[in-house]
Amino acid sequence: MAKFHFWVFLLVAVAVSIGALMLAAYSSPLDLNSDYITPILPLDWVFVQDLSHPTYFPLLFRRYSVSQVSPPQPPAGFFLLISEVMYASEDGDPALEWIEIYNPFGQTASLEYNKLGDEENCGGSEGMLRFPPGSTLAPRHTAVIANSADAFRQLYEFAPDFEWNDSDPAVPNMLVYAACGTRSLNLANGGDEVIFLDANDHWMDALSYGTSSLGLNPPIPTVPAGHSLERYPPWFDQNLASDWREQDFPSPHLLDLTPPTATPTATSTATPISTSVPTSPPVPTPIPTATLVPVLIINEILADPGSMNGDANGDQVIDSYQDEFIEVVNMTGETVDLSGWTIENSMILRHTIPPGTMINHQCALLVFGGGAPQGLFGNAVVQLASSSRLILGNSGDTVQLFDATGHLVFSYTYGPEGGDDQSLTRFPDILGADPLVRHFIATGNTLYFSPGTKVDGSPFSGCVPSPGYSK
CATH class of the missing domain: 2.60.40.1260 (Lamin Tail domain)
Incomplete structure (x- = not known):
């Protein structure tokens, strides 16, 4: 009888331990894609506290510790940009909202720890979404994140790279990032902001339009329904409303490569011309198609x-x-x-x-x-x-x-x-x-050349005094 009780106790203890692990995994705020539970000998009893609930779960046989894995840090000077935003479709359907981001550098960027939304303060009630595990953006590529892949495909005849409301199992879903936002993304037509966060939840890029001046002050003027906001040139970022222009014909995965003839303005309505290089419609993968643009x-x-x-x-x-x-x-x-x-x-x-x-x-x-x-x-x-x-x-x-x-x-x-x-x-x-x-x-026939300076001989604004030259 003693042996029978022992084996019953053993089976119950194992079942409780497995159940506790599963419950902890689903109830803990730890991200199981970036935090790992590592077994450590010797075999014994320990208790692990679920970090979001005042409950302790017994684990039998092995001690477990939670290892925080720091997100990879990009090289100094490396950044990604928001390149186009469609916030107001012609028929007012929010399912046709989408955001395009751009990697202007010559190396692949990990998106796994980046977030995108309209919540300006972590802990607020607006939307903030993180990219799914393993997401990347190849050099000089664009990625389109849509409200609904189905609605986007019906209008543009190809699928976006990500969606934030599940409509197509072939398109990866953005995930609610509860640490900075409590719901999905919904862009207001009258005024809102779009914020792109890095791995440490710092602002990597942002814009605001209409009644919001949280991303840009003054903000970008609103555009008519069916038009989008487009960064032009797509690699140019002064953190000003003038970095953006109204695009009459929204163009996901199409960057205007024609050099501007003057400082771009937010009210310009020029559209991409034949020298722009569109990318091929993306396949259902987190890696969109290349678009070469100089930085x-x-x-x-x-x-x-x-x-x-x-x-x-x-x-x-x-x-x-x-x-x-x-x-x-x-x-x-x-x-x-x-x-x-x-x-x-x-x-x-x-x-x-x-x-x-x-x-x-x-x-x-x-x-x-x-x-x-x-x-x-x-x-x-x-x-x-x-x-x-x-x-x-x-x-x-x-x-x-x-x-x-x-x-x-x-x-x-x-x-x-x-x-x-x-x-x-x-x-x-x-x-x-x-x-x-x-x-x-x-x-005007006054100078033959201007090496290192503007045409009039004045320095570029970012150049600082140097002790000499390097060979």
Whole structure:
């Protein structure tokens, strides 16, 4: 009889332990995708407290401990952007709301710990959603998060990448993030905010429109039903309402790649033209289709230093190779580490950017063909071509910028206009449309070039004083 009682007790204890584990898993606020229960010897009795309830559960045979796994931290200067928002459909159906996000960098971003919603304060009553486990966003890709995949597909004829109200089992569902919001997402037509949180629940990006000024102050004006808000250019972020414009024809997975001709405004109604590059309709997976967009811009090129006025590097020696230069401006919104990036022309490697090269937002990297550069160059970061020459073609060439992983970030092709004893430059700086113009056109025949600075010789706003140049 004693043996019988022992085995009965043993079976009951095991059943209680298994039940306690299951209850704790479902009732505890611990995220089982990022927190792990690890067995530790020796075998014995312990009690584990469910962190959300004043109840203790006995566990038999093994001691368990909860291991907090810190979310992966992105590299310094790495960020994602909200690129388009549809908050008011033409027929007023909230099921047609959607948000597009964009990864402007040359490396895959984990979305697993990111959140998206309209709750500005953690613990509030509005919506905040987290991406499902394993979600990623590939380099220079967009992802569309829709209210309803079914409604979205009926209108746009392809599925979104995620949905926040379950309508299609093939489309991953966003998850309510109870730590910062108590319900799903619902964007108000008259005014609201869209907030994108990082792994630590800090604001990575945000916008507000209409009556809300919590994300942007002043906010973006509201748009008519059936129109969307679009960031333009899609990599440009000043945290201003002017970063956004009204889009008459909402365009999920379509980024307008045409360079702006002036500072973008929130009331512009231009639509993507034929040079925009749409992405293919996504398959039911968290990884959407690539869309290449530059985040660093080739702003000025000198291929043909003049024999009389061509001393671009300021070393008092005019040299047709050493005075050539390429100017690249950082418009990512953050300081960027360009270590290991490369510059090519005619598909030949001309310069490998050395380790530790950090370029501030709205500052320039200036690469000369050679020589001994003298001067401040607008406090730009100055380097010499690692191959000792740039050898830019006077009658035409293609200059390409690649990131450290070999992804093409920006490319520019010029023709015979490059061989006119002066540089080719964007005008206005940074935002000027292709093609680049002769420097005389931009300055009224007063300057042949402006290495490291704007066309008028003034520094870019992000450049800070530097003790010199690096080779």
